[in-house]
Amino acid sequence: MKKLFSIVLAAVMLLSCTALAEFDKSIPDGTTFTFWYSFSGVNEAKLLEQVRAFEAENPGITVDAQYIGSYNNIHSELANANTAGSGSPALSVINVPRLTSYSKDKLVEDLTPYIEAFADEINFDDFYAGMTDMMNNGGYQAALPFGQSGQIFFYNKTLMKEIGVEFPKTIEEFGPWLKTVYDYTGKTVLDVCGNDNAYFYCLFTNADAYMIDVESNTTGLRSDAALNLIKDLRSWVDAGYIKWVDADVSNTLRLDFTSGECAAMLYTSSSYANYKKVAENGENGVTFEVGIGNQPVGISGRNEQYVAGATLIIPSADCNTQAQKNAAFKLICYLTAPAQQLDWVHTTSYYVTRKSASTDPQYADAYAAVLADLPEMDVLDLNVYVAKTKHELFDKCGDIFEQYMSEIMNNKGDVEENWEIMCDEIDDTLADR
């Protein structure tokens, strides 16, 4: 009897606990919240249009959308607001690399309970797993994908047809391809964005060299594979095939590519619409068709691609009420829904984040319209995208990585010597927490 009683009691307690833990998803009328974003130009106009449409659909919610600046600006403002204990927005845009430390410090809400509570408004499994994984830190869903972009190759398709070569798909094909194109044009073949490791990092991981080996807390770049890759890249730079751009990058790449000074470039996928427009209209003197290429498959056959770009977070700050956070999540649901995403992608040339956008017949027209304008999007296989190493010092180590790569590529520093110092420096950084 006693035993039964205690079991019943325990059961009741458990039930009441669950009842207490039940997520309060109410959003009273008149809820207003602040939303920080980083977009400008046409992207901003499209975002604001969608936000206004959301408000029209939800008359009880008002969104105060504020442009803050670059991701770095948003980051420092979030840190400031956190320190001051006031002024945090209920919803913000931030880039992927920040998320690890944000979730570790619990600066942002874990979105898991929100996703469960708002299950009828958001289908979490419909996102590409590689994207949401990147934003998940040990079960802590720090963000949801919004304006995702990749580090991809753009190439002059017209020129490739003229020469009669295909854009290389594996790293082995790269050297011969560079030589063929160089022999034909006599100009730089490939411009690489060298001031952000994200662009060339994938070449290394596909060669099994990871920047941070979490187990040993040292760098995985201290491997022959990494050294050989650096040597290859350097020899291509020396031969004039590759131009390693580390200053005023976006302007230089854009001008080099659209004026025919280089045949291909490694940069952010979100520039696609713009390059395409300039190249196809011949605004810089050369008219050509723009092609997109994935990061090359490594020698071992490894084919990892990474996403970067904008995500949506809900800061955990107490200065916003649960109702405001709920309203913010409702806006996340709205903005990340397939219909809105397709519209957004069409303007911004970010990646489609939802699987159903390309498979579900109800979006077929919208998807076809996107492909009609941005045909090369089809080249990207978003299913092979995976999460990068999640480590709060990733960015810091990445800074060191890109510095020494510039030293080697542009300053003609000794490869082995600089590579050695680079690995030491990354190890020091990792050791010093």
Added chain:
Amino acid sequence: MKKTKAVTIDGRVMHIRREKYYWSDFFLALPAVLLLVLITYYPILELIRISFTDWRLTMTSAPEYVGWKNWTWLFTAKTSIRYLLNSLQVTLVYTVCNIAIDLGFGMLFAHLFNHLTRPFAAMRALVFMPRYIAMSSCGIIFLWMLNTDYGVINKMLEYLGMTEHLNWLGDDNLAMVSILMLTGWHGVGYCMMIYLSALLGISRDYYEASSLDGATGLQQFRYITLPLLSPTTLFLFITTFISSMKVYQSVDVMTGGGPRNKTAVMVYYIYDLAFNDNRIDRSAVTALLFFVILLVVTVSTMRITNRNVHYEA
């Protein structure tokens, strides 16, 4: 000097002590001092407190006191020493060059434009003009002018016969030169104006007298102008020194500390520690060390130079 002074007020003779202190004078200075304390000294006290905690800007829990840990890090950790020495060196190079450019060209331009006619006044105004424009805006135009392949500067150098394009912002040494170009362009007009105002204050008699003695222009400059301008030079030296040591905005717009930290000046490094690494605790210790260095150098410079300055009687 007498201790008291007799003043007649309303027919009565009153003795007022010269050394009398007035509370009213104190209260005149007080508002300004209090506000300065609030906006500069209070934050420093806070930084001292922060330097003993483990405060990261993104953490949501309260920071804990960790004793001298950050100070130990500052002076012993490899990661600290490497970047600290680098940024001290960069700051020093920038400061020395910037002072040389601002003061040197300032003095040169002051002599050049020391001609009291309308066209020269107009040209003076034009040379001073860059200072009107916010550094944040100037940086944008310089960035574009200095672009390696498409910037107007390299295009003009090409026209002058230079085949190789200079990688202004990406080259180790040129990046610093680029920043110096921007800040020099922005600041030289100010030094020129101050030198000019000092030049106008020098009596013509000195020159006329020395001309009669057969002194050449160069001798006049060396033995009359330069000594008489030395208080001005000291004033400019100290103010330019302090503002150069504090340089941030131009670096932020132009290079973001790069390439390879070759332009990561102290303030940039301190800001970067707080916001890129989120380590405001480490940023605080570094900042405090920086203040001490700045204070020591400034005070000793003033002490040393004060002896060599000629004040006009």
Added chain:
Amino acid sequence: MTTQSNAKSAFLSPRAKHTAGLTVRWILAVLVTVIMVFPLFWMLSTALKTEQEVMSSKLVFWPAVIQWDNFVYPFRKVPFLRYMLNTACVTAMQMTSELLLGIMAAYAFSKGKFHGKHLLFVVVLGAMMIPIQVTFIPLYIVIARVGWMNTYWGVWIAGCVSSYSIFLLRQAFMTVDDSYIEAARVDGMGKMSIIFRIMVPMCKPTVITVALTAFMSGWNSYFWPKVIIKAQNMYVLTVGVQRLRTSYGNEATANYHQIMAGVLLSVIPVFIVFAIFQKHMLSGYTKAAMK
């Protein structure tokens, strides 16, 4: 050296020498001016181009057709007039407080007598050495607690007083002879009247210089307003100009033509103010610099 100049003077009459010197001075002065003005010219020419001309791989010195439209863009894209108003308000507030507090403090430090005068002056001068980029976080926390985020007061506070102005004014006030003050005191003038009716008029050039410096630093401040102001309609010009950027995928900036138009529009008020007060600038620094 001497023989050379002697030889020269043997050939050239003093008048010819003077003319030669003047010609050289003219040539050099024009050259320097051209170099110094070039970035400004480039700003103007960029502001008048089309995007294609700016972003072309060929160098375009002057636009084929002048694009006045670029100057309309800032007003259409953002509440540019509102930014101007905000900037003017904050600048006026900063000028007022900087001058008032500065003049009072400068009098106290030059002519006043009180305990701890030298110590306090060192405190004032020491503040010059501390860059706001390093110390702004504690101040920011205070402002946030007081509720001054997104307000003029919040922007004002960081530039409300300047040790540099106090220093310049003090140097100027020191040159005023004590006898004037004694005489005024005998006439029954209060301290405030002495300051504002004797000291200020006697040091007018310095006061104007300090006012102009305050104006310029208020108008051009960027770092602190950016931290304090989040609301669109409270932006100041320097921050607002950055807002004119159009980027592609958060990366590139290509609309230099429109940004430069915005920059030029934002400096027009500064040019006007300086055109009016330019002649006082020269004399303003004399006293500060000579002692």
